[in-house]
Amino acid sequence: MNFSEKKINQLLSGKSDKDENFPVSSFLISKKYSKHIKNLYTFARTADDIADHKLISKSDKKKILSKLDQILMKKEKTNFTFMNNLIETLIETRVTEDYPRKLLKAFIQDVEKKRYKNWKELIQYCDKSASPIGRFVVDLHGKKSYSKIDLKNIYDGCDKICNTLQILNHLQDCKEDFIRLDRIYIPELFFNEAKINTNFFLEKKNRSKFLLIKNKCINKVNILLAEASKKIFLIEDSGLKRETFVIYNIAKKLSYLLEKNDPIKKKVKLSRIDLIFCFFKGIIGRL
Numbered sequence: 001m002n003f004s005e006k007k008i009n010q011l012l013s014g015k016s017d018k019d020e021n022f023p024v025s026s027f028l029i030s031k032k033y034s035k036h037i038k039n040l041y042t043f044a045r046t047a048d049d050i051a052d053h054k055l056i057s058k059s060d061k062k063k064i065l066s067k068l069d070q071i072l073m074k075k076e077k078t079n080f081t082f083m084n085n086l087i088e089t090l091i092e093t094r095v096t097e098d099y100p101r102k103l104l105k106a107f108i109q110d111v112e113k114k115r116y117k118n119w120k121e122l123i124q125y126c127d128k129s130a131s132p133i134g135r136f137v138v139d140l141h142g143k144k145s146y147s148k149i150d151l152k153n154i155y156d157g158c159d160k161i162c163n164t165l166q167i168l169n170h171l172q173d174c175k176e177d178f179i180r181l182d183r184i185y186i187p188e189l190f191f192n193e194a195k196i197n198t199n200f201f202l203e204k205k206n207r208s209k210f211l212l213i214k215n216k217c218i219n220k221v222n223i224l225l226a227e228a229s230k231k232i233f234l235i236e237d238s239g240l241k242r243e244t245f246v247i248y249n250i251a252k253k254l255s256y257l258l259e260k261n262d263p264i265k266k267k268v269k270l271s272r273i274d275l276i277f278c279f280f281k282g283i284i285g286r287l
Helices: 005-011 031-052 058-074 081-093 098-112 119-129 131-140 148-172 174-181 188-193 204-229 238-260 272-283
Strands: none
Touching: 031 058, 031 081, 031 098, 031 131, 058 081, 058 098, 098 119, 098 131, 119 131, 119 148, 131 148, 148 174, 148 204, 148 238, 188 204, 204 238, 238 272
16 A cells, blocks of 8 residues: 555644644743654654544555554655654654554554453553653653653653543543544443443433543543652653643643533533643642
């Protein structure tokens, strides 16, 4: 299956970093790192759009994504600008290609897998689809000055924040993901315990039970955030630490809004004032 960059671009959703819940390298991050973070983001956004595209067959999606994986393994130049930029980043920074390759594994999984049995299985997916981004950013800022135990704790804290944002995003988009992609990122076990058929969770008669399931997810998310809060103070780079605090505060606020609102009725998201407040708290070092 041969795809030109022009053809790949035609498949893209048009989403950019401005559409995300979190800042993709804000002014708090040094410019010398910012371009590398954006290169990873562009790669991830492109691969995600390929995995989600309705007009590409499953087999072709897997072929394209597997080809991108081969390119990353070999670090070979291609006619895809987004791949060349990422490869240049990996060579220049010496950050491992394992992180973007894990993202590809998640996108390939998205092509086939539509449901998740339990919370553990969902977290295992997030460990491929979300946490590699946080670890990439940590490594980019330098990890040699940390002790092994501190680095392990920083990774764990960042994993939990990234995974939390992924799960919150899935709750935000639960209606759209099901209608458009037949995907549900809420554990089937939770639906079974509430005696709801997973495929009928959007029906009005199931709404009250769905809201309880949604809040069960939120409670688990809040536990992850509480655990993360104890570890991200170990980050040494002041820009990255403040950026991480901002993202943590965004996750906390989004969790609160999703707990109080019904994502099936309306899109739940932070207001501009909410974002400003999250930035302010993060900049002054508050969680």
